[in-house]
Amino acid sequence: MRYPTKLVDKPIVSKLVKEFHLDFNILKASVTPNEEGVLVLELIGDRKNYNKAMDYLKGLNVTIQPFKHDIIRNEKKCTHCGACVVACPAEALIVETKSRKIIFDEKKCIACELCIPICPVRAMEMHY
Amino acid sequence: MSKTIDEINEKIKKGQAVIVTAEEMIDIVEQKGAAKAAQEVDVVTTGTFGPMCSSGMYLNLGHSKPRIKIGGGSCYLNDVPAYCGFAAVDIYLGCTQTPDFDPRNADYPGDFRYGGGHVIEEFVAGKDIRLVAMAYGTDCYPRKKLETLVNIKDVNEAVLFNPRNAYQNYNVAVNLSDKVIYTYMGTLRPKLGNANYCSAGQLSPLLNDPLFKTIGIGTRLFLGGGIGYVAWNGTQHNPHVKRKENGTPCVPAGTLALIGDLKQMKSGWLVGASFQGYGATLNVGVGIPIPILNEEMAKYTAVKDDAIFAPVVDYSENYPKMIPGNLGEVSYAQLKSGKITVQGKEVPSGSLSSYSKAREIAEVLKDWIVKKQFFLSEPVAPLPGPDSITTFKAMHERLGAKG
Numbered sequence: 001m002r003y004p005t006k007l008v009d010k011p012i013v014s015k016l017v018k019e020f021h022l023d024f025n026i027l028k029a030s031v032t033p034n035e036e037g038v039l040v041l042e043l044i045g046d047r048k049n050y051n052k053a054m055d056y057l058k059g060l061n062v063t064i065q066p067f068k069h070d071i072i073r074n075e076k077k078c079t080h081c082g083a084c085v086v087a088c089p090a091e092a093l094i095v096e097t098k099s100r101k102i103i104f105d106e107k108k109c110i111a112c113e114l115c116i117p118i119c120p121v122r123a124m125e126m127h128y
Numbered sequence: 129m130s131k132t133i134d135e136i137n138e139k140i141k142k143g144q145a146v147i148v149t150a151e152e153m154i155d156i157v158e159q160k161g162a163a164k165a166a167q168e169v170d171v172v173t174t175g176t177f178g179p180m181c182s183s184g185m186y187l188n189l190g191h192s193k194p195r196i197k198i199g200g201g202s203c204y205l206n207d208v209p210a211y212c213g214f215a216a217v218d219i220y221l222g223c224t225q226t227p228d229f230d231p232r233n234a235d236y237p238g239d240f241r242y243g244g245g246h247v248i249e250e251f252v253a254g255k256d257i258r259l260v261a262m263a264y265g266t267d268c269y270p271r272k273k274l275e276t277l278v279n280i281k282d283v284n285e286a287v288l289f290n291p292r293n294a295y296q297n298y299n300v301a302v303n304l305s306d307k308v309i310y311t312y313m314g315t316l317r318p319k320l321g322n323a324n325y326c327s328a329g330q331l332s333p334l335l336n337d338p339l340f341k342t343i344g345i346g347t348r349l350f351l352g353g354g355i356g357y358v359a360w361n362g363t364q365h366n367p368h369v370k371r372k373e374n375g376t377p378c379v380p381a382g383t384l385a386l387i388g389d390l391k392q393m394k395s396g397w398l399v400g401a402s403f404q405g406y407g408a409t410l411n412v413g414v415g416i417p418i419p420i421l422n423e424e425m426a427k428y429t430a431v432k433d434d435a436i437f438a439p440v441v442d443y444s445e446n447y448p449k450m451i452p453g454n455l456g457e458v459s460y461a462q463l464k465s466g467k468i469t470v471q472g473k474e475v476p477s478g479s480l481s482s483y484s485k486a487r488e489i490a491e492v493l494k495d496w497i498v499k500k501q502f503f504l505s506e507p508v509a510p511l512p513g514p515d516s517i518t519t520f521k522a523m524h525e526r527l528g529a530k531g
Contacts, residue, residue, distance in 0.1 A: 079177065079399055079411060079482045083314050085466070086322040086478030095466065100483040118315055120179060120401035120480070121411070122241065 003037045003062040012062070013039070020053035021045055028128050040128050070127045071111050073104045077123035084115040084124065129167060130422040136170045137503045145170040147417075147497045149490040150331050150429055157430035166426035171497060171504065174336045174429075175350070175415040175489030176328040178481030179401050181312065182292035182363060183410045184222040185248050185390050188284040189259070191217055192276070196261060197269035203261035205247050205278075212261075216269060220289075223248060223400070223410035233405060237310040243408020246400030248288075251280050252352070253395035286390040288352055288398070292362035294414045296334030296382035297438055300325045300458060300477070302470060305444035310405020314480055316443055320470055323440065323477045328486035329433045329460030333416035334382045336429045338375035339514065340367070342419050344507025349386070350415030350493045353397035355502065356388025361511045366520035375428060376436045378457060382511065386414065397489070411482075415489035417497065419504050434461035440470050450522060 003012065008031055016022045022045035031037040043050060057064060080101045084093045092108035093115060095101075115124040139145035146169050148156060153172045157165045189198070197216045204210065207227040211220040223245035232238045251257050256277040265272045280286050301313030301324045309316050314324045329335065337343045347358040362383025370378045397413035420426050439454035441447055446454070458468045463477045496502035512518035 077399075080484045081178070081411075081482040082479035083324070084478075086324070086476045087315065095464075095479075100464075100487070117237075117239070117404045120314075120403060120409075121399055122402060 001062050001064050008037050020049040072125050072127050074123045077121045087114045087118040133504050133506045147171045147494045150174045150336050153429045162423045162426040166423040169420045172418045172429040173490040173493040174333040175486040176332045177413045177485035179409045180293045180412040181409045183290040185288050186220040189217040194271045195269045196263050196271035196274050198261045201263035205257050208247050237405025240402040240408045245410030249400040288390045290386045292383045293386045294384045297377050298327045298380050299441040300438045301443045303444045304442045311443045312406045320475045323475045325463045326480040331486045340511040344510045346508035348505040351388040353394030354392035359387040360385040367514045413489050415493040434459050436460045
């Protein structure tokens with residue numbers, strides 16, 4: 001969720017807990033005075049309460065975006081060796097037969113992160 | 129009919145030389161035969177790009193005011209310790225060295241995110257590197273502490289000097305145990321979960337001159353994006369191994385010690401690498417031109433992936449415990465198909481060496497020769513070949529009084 005500057009000093013997350021009985025787990029937070037706040041969090045709770053909470057947030061002009069984490073290949077770093085290919089359970093990383101370059105099919109990627117520590121040049125990166 | 133290296137260089141000068149890559153040579157020999165190919169082709173370029181742990185750089189830092197004798201003291205480049213056992217401001221940094229504070233495998237499997245190889249990559253890229261040095265101080269070198277940024281353009285010498293590169297063939301690593309193992313051949317999943325290999329196969333320099341007929345001490349070559357030379361045979365050079373009829377070895381065999389001016393190299397061809405649970409290292413790009421002096425060299429350079437075989441070795445028991453033997457051999461054509469068969473089981477095969485980069489190196493080297501920027505050199509001495517006394521021995525441990 002992203003919220004405007006004027007809400008940065010408001011206790012929004014605690015409202016989600018107190019009024020809507022949601023549990024939360026913060027994955028990433030960037031809240032600085034006089035700037036837009038960005039919070040990546042997992043919310044657990046009753047569907048009805050969750051919907052009410054979303055209405056509450058929208059009423060405050062908070063932008064909500066469903067969580068998605070992406071694996072991105074840093075093209076500058078990748079040497080196309082192929083160490084990742086055998087690690088990928090989703091066949092999202094495959095060798096292109098002719099060029100012998102490694103193709104990364106982001107659509108097939110299940111973000112299991114197995115390729116991240118396998119890559120010798122650490123070209124596979126996690127982005128939230 | 130045979131040619132000499134001098135004659136080939138003359139043709140390069142006149143723009144008449146025919147230069148092809150080791151991949152292109154395969155088709156030429158298949159279509160025209162080795163005799164005709166030897167007449168037509170003058171140089172075959174090869175290439176390889178992979179992790180080569182016996183790599184490093186030496187520097188002469190220049191003298192500070194007042195002077196410091198780093199020699200015999202200690203020093204760090206971006207927190208990575210460098211060897212100081214030389215004269216006052218000569219240091220050597222090996223690519224597998226890690227910072228003292230790195231937990232290594234105390235936090236198993238270690239990440240090894242930054243080591244000597246990464247420092248070399250950044251240094252070649254022109255980035256400032258933080259040098260910290262401690263010395264004991266002498267009458268002529270009074271300073272005891274130095275902290276400064278150093279840059280490749282400011283040091284007197286920056287030389288890449290690798291005691292072992294460009295292995296002629298390599299093991300295919302598998303894991304027969306029931307737990308994951310972390311090796312220099314990558315992460316190996318249990319019970320033959322994957323098979324990792326590391327060679328450019330038909331493009332690899334020493335597989336195109338399997339008996340070292342043209343590559344020798346003094347051979348000029350592509351090293352890390354610049355020009356380098358064969359300084360010596362590499363460590364563990366092992367010419368006496370079983371070979372196929374085409375001369376290629378059935379196990380890891382020849383190696384090269386390479387040297388070259390780091391100042392003219394490029395970071396894209398020297399890339400720091402981290403092997404989880406194993407260590408830090410450096411990916412090195414090497415390309416060697418092979419003069420087609422005769423029909424025999426035309427035949428050697430036309431070698432194909434399906435005629436080069438690598439042994440499959442278990443890295444859970446056999447390799448660590450030095451138990452000889454392997455699980456059979458597979459060709460590079462099979463390895464590149466993405467799966468091989470080991471003990472009746474289909475195993476996915478993965479590469480640690482970049483074939484696309486190897487191909488690029490062979491193309492770059494070809495381009496240099498076409499543009500008359502690179503000429504072939506006559507070796508000043510041959511490498512130890514299969515008829516030499518050079519051997520690769522295991523250590524014989526013994527206890528007793530010194531000297």
